[in-house]
Amino acid sequence: MNVDELVARVKELINSDKFEEAKQFIEDHKDELGDKVHDLSGLFGDNADGLIDKVKGFFSGK
Incomplete structure (x- = not known):
């Protein structure tokens, strides 16, 4: 897996x-x-508590 695939798995x-x-x-x-x-x-x-907002912010640039 490349880095993008690994990050996508974490997001999933x-x-x-x-x-x-x-x-x-x-x-x-x-x-x-x-x-x-x-x-x-x-x-x-x-x-x-704010995990979902942080995740959305982190991955919104993709």
């Missing part, structure tokens, strides 16, 4: 409310994701 997991799976996927593919790891990991933070 988050949209399906599979946050723990998304976190694990990011961890499993952190080397392949490179600089995107920080951006993706930051979506989870300590409080998930």
Whole structure:
């Protein structure tokens, strides 16, 4: 998988409310994701209340 496919998979997991799976996927593919790891990991933070808004903002540029 290329970086765009990996990011798309994370988005798919988050949209399906599979946050723990998304976190694990990011961890499993952190080397392949490179600089995107920080951006993706930051979506989870300590409080998930605004997660959907953050995800929409992160992926809206695509």
